[in-house]
Amino acid sequence: MREQMAERFVIALDQGTTSSRAVLVDRTGTICGMAQFPFKQLYPQPGWVEHDPQEILSTQISALINLMVSKKIEPSQIDCIGITNQRETTVVWDRQTGIPIANAIVWQCRRTADAVAELSADPAIAKTINAKTGLIPDAYFSVSKIRWLLDNTPGAREAARANRLAFGTIDTWLLWSLTRGEVHATDVTNASRTMLYNIHEGGWDDWLLELFDIPVSMMPEVRPSSSVFGQTAHSGIPAGIPICGVVGDQQAALFGQCCFKPGQAKNTYGTGCFLLMHTGFEAIESSHRLITTIAASPPGTKHTQYALEGSVFVAGALIQWLRDELGIVRSAEQTEQMACSVNDTAGVYIVPAFTGLGAPYWDPEARGLIYGLTRGTRKAHIVRAALESMAFQVYDLVSAMEEDAHFKLEALKADGGASRNDFLMQFQSNLLQVPLARPTNIESTALGAAFLAGLSSGFWQDVSCLEELSAKSRIFHPEVDDEMRWKALQGWADAIRRTLY
Numbered sequence: 217m218r219e220q221m222a223e224r225f226v227i228a229l230d231q232g233t234t235s236s237r238a239v240l241v242d243r244t245g246t247i248c249g250m251a252q253f254p255f256k257q258l259y260p261q262p263g264w265v266e267h268d269p270q271e272i273l274s275t276q277i278s279a280l281i282n283l284m285v286s287k288k289i290e291p292s293q294i295d296c297i298g299i300t301n302q303r304e305t306t307v308v309w310d311r312q313t314g315i316p317i318a319n320a321i322v323w324q325c326r327r328t329a330d331a332v333a334e335l336s337a338d339p340a341i342a343k344t345i346n347a348k349t350g351l352i353p354d355a356y357f358s359v360s361k362i363r364w365l366l367d368n369t370p371g372a373r374e375a376a377r378a379n380r381l382a383f384g385t386i387d388t389w390l391l392w393s394l395t396r397g398e399v400h401a402t403d404v405t406n407a408s409r410t411m412l413y414n415i416h417e418g419g420w421d422d423w424l425l426e427l428f429d430i431p432v433s434m435m436p437e438v439r440p441s442s443s444v445f446g447q448t449a450h451s452g453i454p455a456g457i458p459i460c461g462v463v464g465d466q467q468a469a470l471f472g473q474c475c476f477k478p479g480q481a482k483n484t485y486g487t488g489c490f491l492l493m494h495t496g497f498e499a500i501e502s503s504h505r506l507i508t509t510i511a512a513s514p515p516g517t518k519h520t521q522y523a524l525e526g527s528v529f530v531a532g533a534l535i536q537w538l539r540d541e542l543g544i545v546r547s548a549e550q551t552e553q554m555a556c557s558v559n560d561t562a563g564v565y566i567v568p569a570f571t572g573l574g575a576p577y578w579d580p581e582a583r584g585l586i587y588g589l590t591r592g593t594r595k596a597h598i599v600r601a602a603l604e605s606m607a608f609q610v611y612d613l614v615s616a617m618e619e620d621a622h623f624k625l626e627a628l629k630a631d632g633g634a635s636r637n638d639f640l641m642q643f644q645s646n647l648l649q650v651p652l653a654r655p656t657n658i659e660s661t662a663l664g665a666a667f668l669a670g671l672s673s674g675f676w677q678d679v680s681c682l683e684e685l686s687a688k689s690r691i692f693h694p695e696v697d698d699e700m701r702w703k704a705l706q707g708w709a710d711a712i713r714r715t716l717y
Contacts, residue, residue, distance in 0.1 A: 224295045226675055227283065228665040231276055231301040231386050232465065233322065238279035239662035240287055243675065245685035247657055251282035258319060263326040266319035269307045272386065273393050277452045284454075291454035298461035298669030300468040300661055301386040303409045306361035308434070309389070310375065311382050314397055317369050320386070321361040328360035341427070348414045348421055350499060350508030350522075357411035358385060363428050376431050383434040385410070387462045391445055394459065399446035401437040404520065405467040408510040413438070415499060415510055418520060441467070441512035442668040461669030465661050466490045467512045469631055470523060472664030473655070474686045476514075476679055479623035482660065483610055485634035487536075489528035491613045495621055500524055504576040504616035512664070514679050515672050524621060526575045526613035530568035530584075531606045532634045537570075538602055544595050548634070555600040555639045563588035564601040565711035576616040577716065585715045588707075603637065607644040608708045614648060627651045629689075631660035638692075646696040647705070653689040 223242065230237040234257065240249040253275035258266040283289070304323035309316040321327070336342040336353035345353050355361075362383050366372045375381050384392060388402045407413040407420075412430065414421040420435050439445065441463040448457040463471065466484065470492045473482040478496035483489055492511075499508050499522045511523040535551055538544045545551055565587045567573075572580035586598070614625055627650050630641060635654050645652040657663065663686075670676045 222290065222293050224293050224675070225289065226295050226666040226670045227280065227297050228662040228669070229276055229280065229297060229299045229390065230465075230662045230665065231272065231299070231390060233302045233324070236272060236275040236279050237662070238276070238283040239659065239666070240283055240289065241663065241666040241670075245663065245682070247659055247662070249283055249287040251279040251286065253278050253282075261327070265322040265325040267305065267322055269309070269316045269320045269389055272320070273390065276390060277450065280453055291457060294457050295675045296458045296460040296669045296673040297448070298463070298665035298667075299387050299390055299459065300463050300465050300665035301390070301406070303385065303406060303464040303466065304356060304358050305386050306358045306365070306383070307386065307389040308362065308365045308372070308381055308383050309392075311380055311397070314393070317372055317375075317381065318365055320389075321365065323356055325361070326355055328364050329355040331364075332360050335427075345411065345424070348416070348424065349411050350408065350415050351411050352505055352507065353411070357409060359411040359424070359428050359430070362430055362434070366430070376434055379431070379433040381434050382436070383430075384436055387464070388436045391459065391462065394448050394450050394453070395446040396449040398449060401439050401445055401462075403439055403441040403462040403464075403512070404510045405441055405464040405512050406462070407438045409464060415508065415520070415522070440515065440517070442515045442672040444672060458673060459669070460672035461665055463512045463665055463668055466492055466525065467509070467523070468662075468664030468668070469660040470494065470664065471512045471667060472660035472662070473629040473631060474679070474683050475629060479621070479626065480629075481614070481617070481625060482629040482631065484660070485531055485606065485630060485632035485640070487531065487533045489531045489606065489610055489632075491526045491528070491610060491617070492523045493617045493621060493623070493625075495522045495524055497521060500621050502616070502620045504620060505578055506575050506613075506616060506620060512668055514668075524617050526616065528606065528609040528613065529572070529574050530570050531609070533570070534566070534568040534602050534605065535634070538599065545599060551599050551603060552637045552639045554596045555603050558594070558596045558600055561588070561601040561604060562590065562593060562597045563707070564593055564597045565707055566598070566601045566605045567711050567715045568602075568605055569715055573712075573715065576612055577712065579716055582715050585711060587711045587714055603640045604643055604704075606634065606640060607647050608705075610644060611647045611705070625650055627653060630654045631658045633658075641692045642695065645692040645694050646701060649694045649701070651694075652692040654692070655686060656688045656690075
């Protein structure tokens with residue numbers, strides 16, 4: 217009698233800002249197991265944020281091994297690995313030793329803000345950067361972090377000129393390490409977040425490299441997100457496992473939500489919100505200072521696919537503030553019950569501009585506002601207003617994207633921790649007047665990495681298979697009349713005006 221073949225899986229390595237995870241995905245798209253290890257956040261000076269690249273690597277390997285041991289997975293059962301990562305975070309290391317020359321500079325770090333502002337004060341330079349990269353010049357992106365490391369690490373400039381240094385975002389650092397230096401590569405989505413990649417021509421841009429004084433020898437090879445990158449060779453893990461997908465975290469979530477066509481959009485409700493709308497083969501220039509970025513594509517896609525991206529700076533962080541600083545709630549889970557305990561906010565609006573307002577307002581000097589307080593305001597009104605503020609901010613981004621892309625949103629797909637809140641999801645659907653789909657499994661980032669890897673390896677045949685797998689979602693339909701919706705939006709617009717002025 218023939219021995220039954222062991223079940224096979226794809227493993228997604230989900231390397232985030234605060235932890236490293238390994239996620240086990242079976243052929244039905246079900247997450248069958250997960251292991252997670254946090255790592256230290258380093259704040260050497262106010263506004264500076266760093267990570268230890270070696271600790272990131274060790275926690276990622278620990279997560280992979282822990283997952284395999286706990287789920288009793290043999291190496292032969294792993295079809296392939298996909299990597300998804302915090303974007304923009306910058307590592308520079310010595311090619312000969314494999315040792316980073318300094319800690320990684322995290323995407324949140326603002327140490328280079330003045331330098332970027334000074335450089336982009338010339339409108340012609342700022343316009344050219346935006347035209348080539350789709351990005352608004354900012355310290356958020358990788359390029360100024362690379363330059364800072366070269367200028368402020370003893371001997372780094374000399375080593376770079378001697379072709380000894382390698383640059384990478386976290387995906388590249390993991391690839392290099394897991395393949396024992398055999399692969400120095402990244403994917404198009406991560407490359408598009410460096411502010412050095414020409415998203416129209418598809419390559420590192422000579423003008424940008426010269427502008428920031430960065431040797432091209434440091435740069436990784438850029439490959440499609442869904443392609444074979446190499447095989448594991450690190451001594452701490454089983455050898456020979458194919459690495460078949462690499463993708464930045466927000467583009468991974470867009471793919472994991474099966475947003476493959478123009479006009480399809482997802483929003484990740486986390487500490488902040490990241491809204492991405494697929495725009496097909498067209499790189500749409502935003503008139504609202506949204507970001508034009510590259511979307512991950514299935515294997516065999518002949519031309520680059522793009523997306524518009526907008527960020528809400530403060531979303532779940534507002535609930536953390538209510539819990540940790542004001543003591544209004546004991547837990548995030550409590551907010552849904554409190555919001556539903558009152559019929560409305562009693563006229564209260566919260567604009568959580570703790571660090572300014574982003575698109576479409578772009579006022580870095582704006583600060584947070586709680587408006588409409590009366591003697592009758594209760595805790596529940598403030599909590600409800602906090603949840604509603606997330607939905608209002610997403611509404612503003614969707615409106616901007618619809619104007620830029622000339623697409624009318626037909627539905628919104630939601631993921632991220634705060635998407636578990638039914639009140640928030642229903643209110644968002646009411647504002648947008650479109651159905652909102654929350655998948656049964658909200659781990660869209662890990663699924664996106666797994667899907668891209670599995671398509672490359674042949675684990676899944678094509679994207680139509682993935683659409684069938686992801687069909688299980690809870691749908692929230694609009695339930696409010698136009699008059700109530702319009703009144704709520706007018707109140708929000710009034711609160712924004714008071715914040716700006």
